[in-house]
Amino acid sequence: MVLAAGAGRRLRPYTDTLPKALVPVDGDTTIMDISIRNLAAVGLREIVIIVGYQAQAVHERKDGFEKRYGVKLELVHNDKAEEWNNAYSLWCARDYFAQGALLVNGDTVHPVSVEETLLAAPETSDILLAVDNVKKLADEEMKVTLDGGDLKRITKLMDPADAYGEYIGATLIRPGAAERLADALKTTFEGDPQLYYEDGYQVMVDRGEKIHVAPIGDVKWVEVDNHDDLAKARQIAGGYEAGA
Template identity: 75%
Template structure:
């Protein structure tokens, strides 16, 4: 199994920080960036081969690659998204499809969370070929990527566009993918961005489910985490990251 980080996005709502940096390289604890936390977490659970999908300001990640490898004892492979500023992240994830067959633990490059999330996913390995980390404690609003489960506890719907009252929780941007689902997920992601390049990889998960695939969830419990989309999120990330 390998680690994977999706870090191709521009993060326009975080300007001026992201004028010259991808969102994943914005500092949240002194010089510690969001990517530092992602790499540290993956290494801490034994995943030392890591694929990072880069796009916007990819050169900034390339410049730090050797330093990251030395600091965290990892080997990093960069996958370049040439459409990062035009298309959404369903395409980003699909670009890394050749690595799916190794089994991956993937995290969003803009999510600040403790290593307990990775540990929870690995502890629940085998529940389904795709396993999503879900916060079922947080009070939900409109912006969150929400999930609905079927009668067997598997995913039936994942979207931001649902009544929060109907949701079983929020997907927090961390996924465990078994090799058995590699080809089917790659096909679902391809169909997703070909239908609409502006779709999320979570829409690819929905396509996977619509085709009969099984996705399970792993509740993360009472955890301090944040998806860093704007300056308010960044302030929250800086409040919590120093405690990890």
């Protein structure tokens, strides 16, 4: 599952005509190419992509992605992609949660080792978050704190010094979480449509749910929000296939 409905206005002029996930980072290879390639590499062949802003550009490339990576794509439309934040966007794909899903943010460039780490982890909770506990944190990151091994808080609004690490935008959603996650996301965007899907995870924790994390180790990755991030993505993306 790839969350790719956002506009990415800080990446203009690329995103004048493309969603952020289709910005190229390695020759003609886009962020979405890397997302789909990673999911295919761990054996996932049915991939749901949540689209919204400039969705037609994804439709136009759908056949090419399917042939290139040997997958079947299902596009789910977020009708409020330019108005609301991504708690609603992920909720739009709620019908697929019950099958189990490996969710990746469509603006994150990371190696396939992240997916491998999530899939190899023991089944200790129905939702498992990929977390970087190596990187030096700042204010913009989606930070987490733990209580023992359980997620306690997930928010950008946290002193970096208090955080265990950064959630990197990859989640293993096991089938048992389906109804509870969908309800938490609905509660989140109905309360404030500008909230993140990670705020839905916080709703679950506040309701007594256990959510665990999987440290990804010291890997090269970046969330592509602006042109500086894009430059970093272009430095690291070409090394993934070579195992860097």
